[in-house]
Amino acid sequence: MKERRQLMASYELVASVQYFDLFSDADEHQILIKDTRTHEQxxxxxxxxDFIAFLSEIDLYNxxxxxxxxFVHHIEEQYLNIGNRIVR
Incomplete structure (x- = not known):
């Protein structure tokens, strides 16, 4: 649980879209997506x-x-795909 809090400490909420909360970590060029229904992250x-382009698209969407x-389908296809996923 402590590790999860430390992980979230570096992220900042940038958007809530459908049932997803999108967080960004500008220092690491990372995106965290949290499903608010299942709590999957x-x-x-x-x-x-791509990080700057992603944030620009979020800004345009907002x-x-x-x-x-x-929009969710587009960002998943363009940015939040298996090629960019971090496996811990």
């Missing part, structure tokens, strides 16, 4: 360019009225 490490399901 997954971490992803992005290249610096300022628009996009289709939520379509």
């Amino acid at each position: 997954r971490e992803y490490r992005l290249s610096p360019v 300022n628009s009225h996009q289709n939520t399901e379509k």
Whole structure:
């Protein structure tokens, strides 16, 4: 439990989309996605360019009225995929 608190300490909430909370760690270029229904958490490490692009897309989403399901599918396909996943 202490390890989980330390892990979350470096993350900052950037968006709540559908039943997901998205957190970012700017120092490590990492994204944590937490399913609020199942409490499952997954971490992803992005290249610096992709990390900035991800945050830009979150910002655009927060300022628009996009289709939520379509947006979640897009970010999962583009950024939060198996190639970027951190396995602990």
